[in-house]
Amino acid sequence: MATPHISAPSGAFAETVLMPGDPLRAQYIAENFLQNAQQVTAVRNMFGYTGTYQGKRLSVMGHGMGIPSCSIYAKELITEYSVKNLIRVGSCGAVLDDVYVRDVVIGMGACTDSKVNRMRFRDHDFAAIADFGITQALFQAAQKRSIHAKVGNLFSSDLFYHPDTQLTETLRKYGILGVEMEAAGIYGVAAEFGAKAATICTVSDHIVRKEYTSSAERQNTFNDMIYIALDAAISL
Ligand SMILES: O=P(O)(O)O[C@H]1O[C@H](CO)[C@@H](O)[C@H]1O
Numbered sequence: 001m002a003t004p005h006i007s008a009p010s011g012a013f014a015e016t017v018l019m020p021g022d023p024l025r026a027q028y029i030a031e032n033f034l035q036n037a038q039q040v041t042a043v044r045n046m047f048g049y050t051g052t053y054q055g056k057r058l059s060v061m062g063h064g065m066g067i068p069s070c071s072i073y074a075k076e077l078i079t080e081y082s083v084k085n086l087i088r089v090g091s092c093g094a095v096l097d098d099v100y101v102r103d104v105v106i107g108m109g110a111c112t113d114s115k116v117n118r119m120r121f122r123d124h125d126f127a128a129i130a131d132f133g134i135t136q137a138l139f140q141a142a143q144k145r146s147i148h149a150k151v152g153n154l155f156s157s158d159l160f161y162h163p164d165t166q167l168t169e170t171l172r173k174y175g176i177l178g179v180e181m182e183a184a185g186i187y188g189v190a191a192e193f194g195a196k197a198a199t200i201c202t203v204s205d206h207i208v209r210k211e212y213t214s215s216a217e218r219q220n221t222f223n224d225m226i227y228i229a230l231d232a233a234i235s236l
Pocket residue numbers: 020021022064065066089090091092160179180181182
């Protein structure tokens with residue numbers, strides 16, 4: 001049955017949903033990588049599709065920017081559409097010297113400045129971790145494609161334009177592989193509602209070196225990440 005934010009009928013989503021922040025990336029994945037993809041929801045232009053990849057039913061849906069947005073879609077997919085596996089396919093900024101624009105990173109864990117997991121977890125520190133099985137499947141899928149994926153910690157920030165000028169140095173000191181805005185929230189939602197989640201990101205910019213990708217470059221380099229996520233999804 002439809003929810004306040006998803007207009008699809010029950011059963012419209014596959015057990016595994018790839019989730020980019022950008023709904024147009026969801027459309028791009030559906031149109032270029034899935035077979036027989038049907039749009040199943042478009043509330044607020046947050047597009048969702050279900051089709052097949054190598055014969056296996058899969059869905060892809062945007063989750064928007066930031067933890068409040070992705071938490072709504074992740075929760076509704078899990079509790080109202082029986083989705084079991086969420087794979088965020090995102091972009092992130094790098095801060096470390098040995099992480100480069102266009103690298104693929106897998107978020108084994110996600111630190112955050114958001115309070116959402118403390119709200120869930122009696123104000124204690126919840127370790128926001130990815131599901132091991134999906135993480136392993138992502139890493140193995142990358143290896144099979146001879147793509148070196150770095151695995152480690154992300155930082156999910158509530159603020160894209162962060163006022164804390166010292167933050168980057170701290171993220172560097174603690175070896176954060178990528179700065180993005182959702183993984184810690186999605187891991188919290190998955191833990192709360194009994195689903196599995198993982199994150200793979202393409203480095204779209206280097207925050208320290210001030211390097212950026214063009215939109216055309218992003219499209220091509222995101223393809224590696226998308227293939228890895230699709231290969232992993234059908235292996236679950
Ligand atoms: O490219 P996506 O998946 O949206 O991810 C990153 O890009 C957005 C910020 O520009 C945030 O959602 C951040 O997490």
